[in-house]
Amino acid sequence: MRTLVTGATGMVGRRVLAELRRRGLAATGASRTAETRLDWTDTSNWDDVLDGVESVFVVTPTGSGLGNRVAGFLDRAAEAGVGNAVVLSWMGVGAASDQGVVEERAKRRFARWTVLRSNWLDQDLTEGDFARMARARNGRLELPVTKRTAVSFVDARDVANAAVTALVEDHHGREYTLTGPQALTFREVVRMTKGTDSPVWRFKAVDESRFYFRATDRGWGERYVDTLNERFAVAVAGGAAEVTEDVRAVLGREPIPMERFVRESTV
Numbered sequence: 560m561r562t563l564v565t566g567a568t569g570m571v572g573r574r575v576l577a578e579l580r581r582r583g584l585a586a587t588g589a590s591r592t593a594e595t596r597l598d599w600t601d602t603s604n605w606d607d608v609l610d611g612v613e614s615v616f617v618v619t620p621t622g623s624g625l626g627n628r629v630a631g632f633l634d635r636a637a638e639a640g641v642g643n644a645v646v647l648s649w650m651g652v653g654a655a656s657d658q659g660v661v662e663e664r665a666k667r668r669f670a671r672w673t674v675l676r677s678n679w680l681d682q683d684l685t686e687g688d689f690a691r692m693a694r695a696r697n698g699r700l701e702l703p704v705t706k707r708t709a710v711s712f713v714d715a716r717d718v719a720n721a722a723v724t725a726l727v728e729d730h731h732g733r734e735y736t737l738t739g740p741q742a743l744t745f746r747e748v749v750r751m752t753k754g755t756d757s758p759v760w761r762f763k764a765v766d767e768s769r770f771y772f773r774a775t776d777r778g779w780g781e782r783y784v785d786t787l788n789e790r791f792a793v794a795v796a797g798g799a800a801e802v803t804e805d806v807r808a809v810l811g812r813e814p815i816p817m818e819r820f821v822r823e824s825t826v
C-alpha cells in the first residue's frame with residue numbers, strides 16, 4: 560500500500576509523511592516544492608503522481624480558492640483506482656468553502672473516506688505565517704479577535720497522528736472534529752510563552768481592517784486574508800471554543816495540551 564501525502568511541506572502534511580515512514584509504510588510526499596511535484600493548478604503530471612497509489616491524504620491550502628481543483632484531483636484519483644481518501648478540513652467551515660467542496664467530493668467518489676476537521680493549530684504560533692508576522696514585529700502578534708475570544712487550539716502532531724490512524728485503520732465514513740483539551744484566549748496562550756524563545760511573545764487585539772492592511776503589506780493575498788478574517792469572525796462569535804472528544808476517540812489518549820506544546824517547541 561502506498562500513500563500519497565499532499566501538502567507534504569505544510570504543518571500537518573509534513574508530520575503525516577514522517578509518521579507513515581517512521582512506521583515503515585510506503586509514502587510519497589507531494590506539493591509544489593516537495594520531493595514529488597504536485598500543483599493543484601497544473602494537471603499535466605497528475606496521472607504519474609497517482610500511479611500505484613492506494614490511499615491519499617488531502618490538504619487544501621487555506622484561502623487559496625483551489626477547492627474545485629483539489630476536488631478535480633480527487634475525481635482523477637478515484638478513476639485511477641485510489642481506494643481511500645483522508646481529508647484535512649477546518650472545524651466549522653461551510654459546504655461552499657474550499658474545504659467543504661473537497662469534503663463533499665471525497666464522500667461522493669470514494670467508498671472509503673475520512674474527514675478530519677481541525678481547529679486552529681498550536682503550530683500557527685511557531686511555524687506559519689503568524690509566527691513570521693510576529694517575528695517582524697518584535698514578537699507582537701496582532702489579530703482581529705477580542706480579549707475574550709477563546710480557541711481550543713490543537714497540536715498538529717495530534718492531527719497528523721489522527722490522519723495516519725485513519726489511513727491505516729478502519730475509520731471509513733467517519734467525520735472527526737479535532738480540538739485541543741481546553742479553550743484558551745490568545746492572551747492566555749501568549750502568557751505561556753513568557754521566558755521562552757517563542758517567536759510570538761506579545762499580543763494585541765486589532766480590528767479587521769488593521770489586520771487586513773498589516774497582512775496585505777506583508778504580501779499575503781487578498782483571498783487568503785479574507786479567509787483568515789472569516790475564520791477569526793467565527794472565533795470571535797465563539798465558534799472555535801468547542802472542546803471535542805475526537806482526538807481521544809481516534810488516538811485513544813488525551814490531546815496534547817498547549818503548555819506541553821510551548822515547552823517542547825521552545826527553549
Ligand SMILES: NC(=O)c1ccc[n+]([C@@H]2O[C@H](COP(=O)([O-])OP(=O)(O)OC[C@H]3O[C@@H](n4cnc5c(N)ncnc54)[C@H](OP(=O)(O)O)[C@@H]3O)[C@@H](O)[C@H]2O)c1
Nearest residue numbers: 566567568569570590591592598599619621649678679680
Ligand atoms: N493553519 C491552521 O491553523 C489550520 C486550522 C484548521 C485546519 N487547517 C487546514 O489545514 C490545511 C492546511 O492549512 P494551511 O494552508 O494553514 O497549511 P500549510 O501548513 O501552510 O500547508 C499548505 C500546503 O499546501 C501546499 N500548497 C500550497 N499551494 C499549493 C498548490 N497550488 N498546489 C499544491 N500544493 C500546494 C503547500 O506546499 P508548497 O508550498 O510546497 O506547494 C503546503 O504543503 C487546510 O486544509 C486547512 O483548512 C489549518
